[in-house]
Amino acid sequence: QVQLVESGGGLVQPGGSLRLSCAAFGFPFSTTAMSWVRQASGKGAEWVSDISSSGENTAYADSVKGRFTISRDNAKNTLYLQMNSLKPEDTAVYYCARYPGLDSWQLSRSQGTQVSVTS
8 A cells, every 4th residue: 555654844934944755655666756746725736846766867847946856765765855945835735646746646645744934
């Protein structure tokens, strides 16, 4: 059974940083490309970033490029999202998902982690 457990969210001021983590269980994480997806209140899901199974290849939405960094530790079955220079428009619940994220983010029924950027 696929299980994804996100953590690391919180309340931060504009310009601040957070590091999200996602612990993965129940599937071969080291051979699975992964994604981060976010959903702001009252809005649809938005793709944030992808990473290949090895971690060598990454992709980012234009809205986060240059500020967010996706990474993974296959030995720990854990996915990360380092978020710097946070903006109020980054406020959302963040979910990790198997690639492609927008197709699978709801399947694991994970709880996500809330990120709130406000002064």
